[in-house]
Amino acid sequence: MxxxxxxxxxxxxxxxxxxxxxxxxxxxxxxxxxxxxxxxxxxxxxxxxxxxxxxxxxxxxxxxxxxxxxxxxxxxxxxxxxxxxxxxxxxxxxxxxxxxxxxxxxxxxxxxxxxxxxxxxxxxxxxxxxxxxxxxxxxxxxxxxxxxxxxxxxxxxxxxxxxxxxxxxxPESRSAYRTALVEYFSAYEDKLSEDSRGRLHRNPLRILDSKDENDRRIVENAPAFGDYLxxxxxxxxxxxxxxxxxxxxxxxxxxxxxxxxxxxxxxxxxxxxxxxxxxxxxxxxxxxxxxxxxxxxxxxxxxxxxxxxxxxxxxLEGQAIEGPRPIAVVPAARAQEAAALHLTHDLRHKGFAVELGYSGNLGKRMKRANKVNARAALILGESELAQGSVTLRDLDTGEQELVALDALGERLAAFR
RNA sequence: GUGGGCGUAGCUCAGUUGGUUAGAGCGCGUGGUUGUGGUCCACGAGGUCGUGGGUUCAAGUCCCAUCGCCCACCCCA
The missing domain is CATH 3.30.930.10 (Bira Bifunctional Protein; Domain 2)
Known part of the structure; x- marks a missing residue:
């Protein structure tokens, strides 16, 4: 495990x-x-x-x-x-x-x-x-x-x-300061915290930033970098x-x-x-x-x-960073699935983000469309296709209208 | 490497001095709606209570060990 x-x-x-x-x-x-x-x-x-x-x-x-x-x-x-x-x-x-x-x-x-x-x-x-x-x-x-x-x-x-x-x-200033620090802190070596004793020769500048209370008192009178620049x-x-x-x-x-x-x-x-x-x-x-x-x-x-x-x-947590909102293509029944696949492919090639569900009836697919935060749904039913059209539903307002397939790209521009 | 805190459902958590089939909210699934999402209602799935051992008639609850996570020190982005 x-x-x-x-x-x-x-x-x-x-x-x-x-x-x-x-x-x-x-x-x-x-x-x-x-x-x-x-x-x-x-x-x-x-x-x-x-x-x-x-x-x-x-x-x-x-x-x-x-x-x-x-x-x-x-x-x-x-x-x-x-x-x-x-x-x-x-x-x-x-x-x-x-x-x-x-x-x-x-x-x-x-x-x-x-x-x-x-x-x-x-x-x-x-x-x-x-x-x-x-x-x-x-x-x-x-x-x-x-x-x-x-x-x-x-x-x-x-x-x-x-x-x-x-x-x-x-390097010249730094090493001069380092030497001065080592000299200063060495006088207090047995009073420094264990951490700082280790830092004394490894990286004495670090002692200046110690969180140990006692170290801080010693640091107060330590040489200032400004004097060694x-x-x-x-x-x-x-x-x-x-x-x-x-x-x-x-x-x-x-x-x-x-x-x-x-x-x-x-x-x-x-x-x-x-x-x-x-x-x-x-x-x-x-x-x-x-x-x-x-x-x-x-x-x-x-x-x-x-x-x-x-x-x-x-x-950035809490700041909502929105992803692109897709358009959901929804066949009303199995008979329209092929047309839905075709339309999805076509719209994707025209530059739209499109979601096509893999299964389910119309209700399921609408639920799914909602879940992926789709901006709009294109519903393909028998009657729509018979007229060479699809139903375009705005998923924010709930308004829907019939749109001819050959006018779809243009009509959808607002939902991109 | 050192110190402290915490491990119960996918998530956030409740679970009384140890006592029957371990709960809630959210989320998920199905139905209410065989061509319409969000809201609402009903039903449902989902847990070796981190793991192993011990105490006990009985352990999510007590003890020990172990693993994991979190927080802090050190240090750094």
């Missing part, structure tokens, strides 16, 4: 949910395209090194969350992608795309992380994402963030979400902020906003909501100027974000 359950952390997406899912994807794809981001796709699994090298050996994803499998060729190992950027970066290098910079890509698809499932978190989940490669200017950051904001607003989530912004500086990093961030201001995009600076993946530099941001419990991040990303070199490719700046389709889809 256990095998008849989906594997833990995975689930089926049935049509009602799939409709919301698709609304999210379509909205993101259409707007991304408007901003010049072209859709592409990478494989859902890659050589394990692709993720190991890019995400950082200490990141949670690499140390405990990857679905990794050995493959036949000795020593080879592949991993189901836990996120999208590494694959895009690999594709950039594999295809020698440095010639075509700046590159603007949109993608969507499943991602896999072996985590304990909870609200808004599955082991297979889906993301839409964009990447902008080869643009070192803050204008790129501004555009990327503006696109994310545009999509969330277009989905009707404008007042459900807020934007948080931070800078991680360039070099001029270049400070100027860069100021320009990003100025760009967002110019567009009227509201944001909250959050110096504790840290990314888990090693490849981020400079700008990082999250759009969050309070409506999803503990998993409030709905769209997040940042700049990753060092990533390409880390992977052994040509130095190329990059910035991008990814959004969780399930999380966005959950926020």
């Amino acid at each position: 256990r095998s008849l359950q989906p594997v833990r952390g995975t689930r089926d997406i049935l049509p009602d949910e799939m409709r919301r899912h698709r609304a999210v994807i379509n909205c993101a794809r259409n707007l991304a395209e408007r901003y010049g981001y072209r859709e592409m796709a990478t494989p859902i699994f890659e050589s394990t090194e692709v993720f190991q090298r890019t995400l950082g050996d200490t990141s949670d994803i690499v140390t405990k969350e990857m679905y990794t499998f050995p493959v036949r060729e000795e020593g080879d190992s592949v991993t189901l992608r836990p996120e999208g950027t590494a694959g895009v970066a690999r594709a950039y290098i594999s295809n020698s795309l440095q010639q075509q910079v700046p590159i603007k890509y949109f993608y969507s698809g499943p991602m896999f992380r072996h985590e304990r499932p909870q609200k808004g978190r599955q082991r297979q989940f889906h993301q839409v994402g964009v990447e902008l490669l080869g643009v070192a200017q803050p204008l790129g950051d501004v555009e990327i963030i503006a696109l994310g904001d545009h999509i969330l607003r277009a989905l009707g989530l404008g007042d459900a979400i807020k934007l948080e912004l931070n800078t991680l500086g360039d 070099n001029d270049q990093s400070r100027d860069f961030f100021a320009e990003v902020c100025a760009g967002l201001d110019a567009l009227g995009l509201e944001y909250a600076l959050n110096s504790r906003l840290v990314r888990g993946l090693d490849y981020y530099t400079h700008t990082c941001f999250e759009f969050t909501t309070t409506r999803l419990g503990a998993q409030g991040t709905v769209l997040a990303g940042g700049r990753y100027d060092g990533l390409m070199e880390t992977m052994g490719g040509p130095a190329t700046p990059g910035i991008g974000w990814a959004a969780g389709i399930e999380r966005l889809s959950m926020l």
Whole structure:
């Protein structure tokens, strides 16, 4: 029986949910395209090194969350992608795309992380994402963030979400700050929570965001990132902020906003909501100027974000997303079934969504028409067909009329 | 990986201090209507009470184990 359950952390997406899912994807794809981001796709699994090298050996994803499998060729190992950027970066290098910079890509698809499932978190989940490669200017950051904001607003989530912004500086600033943090926190090592003691050498920036009450007291007097940013990093961030201001995009600076993946530099941001419990991040990303070199490719700046389709889809619950309303073709009796089949086929080829029941008398078929939310029913009876006509019934108003078959396409235009 | 909560019909749930054939609403099916849906009425199908063991004359109810789901931590979309 256990095998008849989906594997833990995975689930089926049935049509009602799939409709919301698709609304999210379509909205993101259409707007991304408007901003010049072209859709592409990478494989859902890659050589394990692709993720190991890019995400950082200490990141949670690499140390405990990857679905990794050995493959036949000795020593080879592949991993189901836990996120999208590494694959895009690999594709950039594999295809020698440095010639075509700046590159603007949109993608969507499943991602896999072996985590304990909870609200808004599955082991297979889906993301839409964009990447902008080869643009070192803050204008790129501004555009990327503006696109994310545009999509969330277009989905009707404008007042459900807020934007948080931070800078991680360039590698020089970041490592100077990191050193200062380690030095500061080391003095309190035995007072820190167990979690934070672990973070001290793995990712000290994380301690800043600890939820432990005692940690927070220690954090209060910790060195501030602002004091360790070099001029270049400070100027860069100021320009990003100025760009967002110019567009009227509201944001909250959050110096504790840290990314888990090693490849981020400079700008990082999250759009969050309070409506999803503990998993409030709905769209997040940042700049990753060092990533390409880390992977052994040509130095190329990059910035991008990814959004969780399930999380966005959950926020859309309650918003009715209507599917197309079909026209139901209803033969009155067996004798009219052949004519009904023929008419159905003809109307489908003319571009109408048409439902033809597979069995049942007229009453059954009308019930069925109602159930599939049909806009209208075309009733084919002996008397109608004798006149080369059908009965057209408007299922919202209940009004019906006789329509000649050769005028049907035109008459039906209103019901499309 | 750690902590907590919950498993009764397709769904949401009720089920008294353990006590006869385990219930409701919604949904589904059939009929009322052999050429007319939605509303209404009647009838009906559907449950190894998550699973296994134990206590007891008797277990949906108590005990143990196990599996699953949910929520939170960690971390993230």
